[in-house]
Amino acid sequence: MVAKKSKWVAAADLEPAYRKYRQLKQEVDAWRQERGSYWLANLSPAGKSPYLPIVDLPEDAIIELWQRLNLSAKAEITDSALREMWRQLKQGQNAMDPETATRLQMAVSGVAKLASRIVDEKGVPEQKYNPRASESPEKNVLACPVCGEISTLAVLTQPDGKRMMHCTTCSFEWPVQRTGCLFCGSEDSKQLIYLNNEDFPGVEMAVCQVCGKYFKEIDGRKLSAADYVWEDLRTLPLNFATERWIEEQVKKNNQIH
Numbered sequence: 001m002v003a004k005k006s007k008w009v010a011a012a013d014l015e016p017a018y019r020k021y022r023q024l025k026q027e028v029d030a031w032r033q034e035r036g037s038y039w040l041a042n043l044s045p046a047g048k049s050p051y052l053p054i055v056d057l058p059e060d061a062i063i064e065l066w067q068r069l070n071l072s073a074k075a076e077i078t079d080s081a082l083r084e085m086w087r088q089l090k091q092g093q094n095a096m097d098p099e100t101a102t103r104l105q106m107a108v109s110g111v112a113k114l115a116s117r118i119v120d121e122k123g124v125p126e127q128k129y130n131p132r133a134s135e136s137p138e139k140n141v142l143a144c145p146v147c148g149e150i151s152t153l154a155v156l157t158q159p160d161g162k163r164m165m166h167c168t169t170c171s172f173e174w175p176v177q178r179t180g181c182l183f184c185g186s187e188d189s190k191q192l193i194y195l196n197n198e199d200f201p202g203v204e205m206a207v208c209q210v211c212g213k214y215f216k217e218i219d220g221r222k223l224s225a226a227d228y229v230w231e232d233l234r235t236l237p238l239n240f241a242t243e244r245w246i247e248e249q250v251k252k253n254n255q256i257h
């Protein structure tokens with residue numbers, strides 16, 4: 001694979017990262033097959049959203065999967081050390097090396113995905129922007145109804161381009177307003193600028209001129225992806241380029257606040 005450069009985005013060679021990710025992902029899938037039904041029976045979702053926030057997921061399940069991923073990466077860490085790291089992380093401290101942190105992230109996602117399956121069977125109504133919601137605007141439609149984490153990845157689904165948010169933590173998908181900005185609720189589609197790059201067909205970055213924030217939109221009709229988490233990682237250069245683009249626009253004029 002040759003690294004290509006364009007004016008807007010510098011695409012990196014992601015092959016080694018992808019291999020590593022695939023290997024961990026296969027391990028997570030194997031764990032879910034073997035242990036999924038056991039842990040599913042141990043999950044008790046709340047009566048309202050967020051149904052199963054990350055901090056409420058069973059610690060034993062997270063440690064079990066995390067340890068499995070550590071073993072597959074030949075990283076020797078005791079269970080008690082992992083529990084301590086997890087406890088610290090929940091308190092907002094993170095002293096882990098990046099590789100251990102990545103494996104934890106995959107473990108949390110693996111367990112959270114079980115939770116999202118329970119809610120998926122019931123389904124959730126379309127999340128509408130509510131200007132009177134007291135929480136921060138981002139929490140409005142961008143917060144996952146299952147795990148409560150913020151996602152900025154939208155997918156236009158087959159066959160008619162219905163807009164769904166895809167949670168990059170637990171993989172839950174929920175329907176949202178079809179047009180306009182997901183941060184501030186502006187429905188004026190003329191205020192949304194779409195940026196794209198030929199290296200990443202089917203992926204667009206939507207920048208809102210009203211609030212100055214951006215989200216990623218994958219057109220599932222043009223790009224069928226089996227794994228949206230990987231698609232999001234693979235297209236991170238678009239996020240960086242968008243941030244630079246916004247900075248330049250702000251410098252050029254004060255249209256974006």
Ligand SMILES: [Zn+2]
Binds near residue numbers: 145169
């Ligand atoms: Zn989620």
Ligand SMILES: [Zn+2]
Binds near residue numbers: 182183209212
């Ligand atoms: Zn906006």
